[in-house]
Amino acid sequence: PTFFSVMSNRFSDIELREQEGIPTEEFLESCYAIVPVLDKLGPTVFAPVKMDFVGNIKKINQKFITNKEEFDTLQKIVLHEVNAGVAQVRNSATEALLWLKRGLKFLKGFLTEVKNGEKNIQTAL
Numbered sequence: 001p002t003f004f005s006v007m008s009n010r011f012s013d014i015e016l017r018e019q020e021g022i023p024t025e026e027f028l029e030s031c032y033a034i035v036p037v038l039d040k041l042g043p044t045v046f047a048p049v050k051m052d053f054v055g056n057i058k059k060i061n062q063k064f065i066t067n068k069e070e071f072d073t074l075q076k077i078v079l080h081e082v083n084a085g086v087a088q089v090r091n092s093a094t095e096a097l098l099w100l101k102r103g104l105k106f107l108k109g110f111l112t113e114v115k116n117g118e119k120n121i122q123t124a125l
Contacts, residue, residue: 009033021075024064031057031100034107045121053103059096 009029016022031053038050063081064071071077078094081087087094113124 007033017073021073024060024072024074024077025068027074028057028061028064031104034104037107042121049103049107052099056096056100056103059091060093060100063093 007030009026010033011027011030014023014026014030035050035053035057038046038053060074060077063077071080074097078087078097081089081092081094086092089095110124118124
């Protein structure tokens with residue numbers, strides 16, 4: 001077993017809700033579950049990445065906990081912020097989601113390089 005195979009909350013386990021999208025709570029739980037990977041990769045090298053991840057997760061969670069029923073999917077949060085005209089405001093949940101997505105994509109790319117045999121961290125990054 002690997003860290004990823006025994007994660008309690010995996011992204012692959014999230015069931016999309018038809019017409020509604022990605023469940024917020026499950027997505028956030030999966031995001032929090034991946035944070036320890038950054039410590040394992042290198043607590044110093046990945047410290048800025050970890051801070052960025054955690055900060056963006058917290059911003060989305062802060063929006064979610066204001067009304068868990070209304071914001072039960074990520075799409076509902078984004079649509080709410082778009083309609084309120086605050087989606088592009090600094091520190092909005094929408095902006096945090098955008099940066100979190102970029103961070104996850106970066107991490108996936110890095111781990112793919114390592115999995116494919118890259119031994120040099122700088123090259124993999």
